[in-house]
Amino acid sequence: MTTYSAGGTFYIGFDWTTTSFQNPTSVGAGSSGNSFFGGLGVYNGGSERLLIGNGFTGYRLGLGVGSTFGNSTQDHLLNQTYRLVTKFEINDGAANDTLSLFINQVTEGTPDATLGSLNIDDFNRLTSRSGIGVDDVSTISNVRIASDYNSAVAVPEPSSMLLLSIGVSTIYIRRRWEKRVLSN
Numbered sequence: 001m002t003t004y005s006a007g008g009t010f011y012i013g014f015d016w017t018t019t020s021f022q023n024p025t026s027v028g029a030g031s032s033g034n035s036f037f038g039g040l041g042v043y044n045g046g047s048e049r050l051l052i053g054n055g056f057t058g059y060r061l062g063l064g065v066g067s068t069f070g071n072s073t074q075d076h077l078l079n080q081t082y083r084l085v086t087k088f089e090i091n092d093g094a095a096n097d098t099l100s101l102f103i104n105q106v107t108e109g110t111p112d113a114t115l116g117s118l119n120i121d122d123f124n125r126l127t128s129r130s131g132i133g134v135d136d137v138s139t140i141s142n143v144r145i146a147s148d149y150n151s152a153v154a155v156p157e158p159s160s161m162l163l164l165s166i167g168v169s170t171i172y173i174r175r176r177w178e179k180r181v182l183s184n
Contacts, residue, residue, distance in 0.1 A: 007092065012126070013085040013144045013152035014040055016053060018078055020137040038138050039084075041129040049123050052086050052101065062113045063101050072112035074103050083142075085152045087111070088120060095119045108149035 016039060039053015051064040054076040061082065062071035074082075087100040087108075097120040100111035128140045146152040 008090045009147070010088050011085055011144075011146045011149055011152035012040070012042075012052070012088070013083065013142075013146065013154075014052075014140050015081050015083055015142045016040070016138060016140055017081040018054075018076065018138040020078070038129050040140060040143070041127040042123045043125045043127055044123045048129075049120070050099070051129060052084055053129065061101070061103055063099050063115050065099070065115060065118055068115060068118070070099065070101065070113040070115040072101060072103060074112060083153060085149065087149070090120060102149075102153075106153065 018038065039051055041048050042050040042052070049065065054061055060071045061074045061076050061084070062069060063086065064070075076082075083104050085102040085105070087098075087102070089098040089100070091097055095117045097116075097118040099115045099118060099120070101113040102108065103112040105112075126143065128138070144152050144154070
């Protein structure tokens, strides 16, 4: 288990896809409805310390700590996979910590949402959080906790495994064909 203290920075990255909202008619640009919340909940025991995802203002992706919200301008759309990376900057003193959210950014640039002047308490579990209604369906995958941005944003690329499989299969098929030709 890694412990971070004052002066430390770490990242949590994950892929998030929502395939169903309880109230899909209010989703989209300029929506003011807020009948869905969800994402990755950061907990200490039974108490939620942070929500990374949606549930703040009008179906926008963002961060929430208690009643303090950091919203991005990114609409949370159905059937869209988002790579969310949150940067935790833990600083000396009370209410000096900062959270930054990066949405689909390959390299660490300008955050899409930021919350500052926080006191980030200890946390001991991550939980998938999903909405108010039974029709809310979200998937969280490829969760990474890292000490640098590149490690948090990196996702194993399925195409690499596919190319390797095709290469091995091609060699195998060619060898069988050559044996068959040589034996005739």
